[in-house]
Amino acid sequence: MEVIKTEIDGVLILEPQVFEDPRGYFFESFNLREFREAVGDIQFVQDNESKSRRGVIRGLHFQKGEHAQAKLVRVVKGAVLDVAVDIRPGSPTFGKYVSAVLTGENHRQFFLPRGMAHGFRVLSDEAVFQYKCDNFYCPGADAGIAWDDPEIRIDWMEPLDGVTLSEKDKRNPRLSEICQDILL
Numbered sequence: 001m002e003v004i005k006t007e008i009d010g011v012l013i014l015e016p017q018v019f020e021d022p023r024g025y026f027f028e029s030f031n032l033r034e035f036r037e038a039v040g041d042i043q044f045v046q047d048n049e050s051k052s053r054r055g056v057i058r059g060l061h062f063q064k065g066e067h068a069q070a071k072l073v074r075v076v077k078g079a080v081l082d083v084a085v086d087i088r089p090g091s092p093t094f095g096k097y098v099s100a101v102l103t104g105e106n107h108r109q110f111f112l113p114r115g116m117a118h119g120f121r122v123l124s125d126e127a128v129f130q131y132k133c134d135n136f137y138c139p140g141a142d143a144g145i146a147w148d149d150p151e152i153r154i155d156w157m158e159p160l161d162g163v164t165l166s167e168k169d170k171r172n173p174r175l176s177e178i179c180q181d182i183l184l
Contacts, residue, residue, distance in 0.1 A: 010113035044132035059119015067141035068114040078127030088115035144172035
């Protein structure tokens, strides 16, 4: 597995070694020993999967306080632009984002430590997205930031007409509207 550091400390792109032959391909999507050597001692407790169509943006989501989650995300089918926004108070990259294109073909994974708001945009007709979390989801700690926050200025790679959002994501506040004491 190749580990690619990003501009935000702790956010990593992981590229597995893929073995291809006339039958297809094989790769280890997760190996605890290699993951701990590359990233650290993270214990995942929950796996999630979503299916979305072109133009859907999910996010930017995070869990507050003791319910914060580190995530290891990947695409099984299709393509997404995956985004991590640093919301760690005092971080030198607070309010900055990094992104990666994850596809069913490139098998890349994106690791987000606790303290990141997370979202993605579907770039293909359909995408199946999977992720591991190191903390259980808690509805009362659920929070979000506006996907189009003008201070963060995420480049979503495609025109923004036709974007599909959940009702919840349509109401997310800007990062500047969220008090520092409720972030983490």
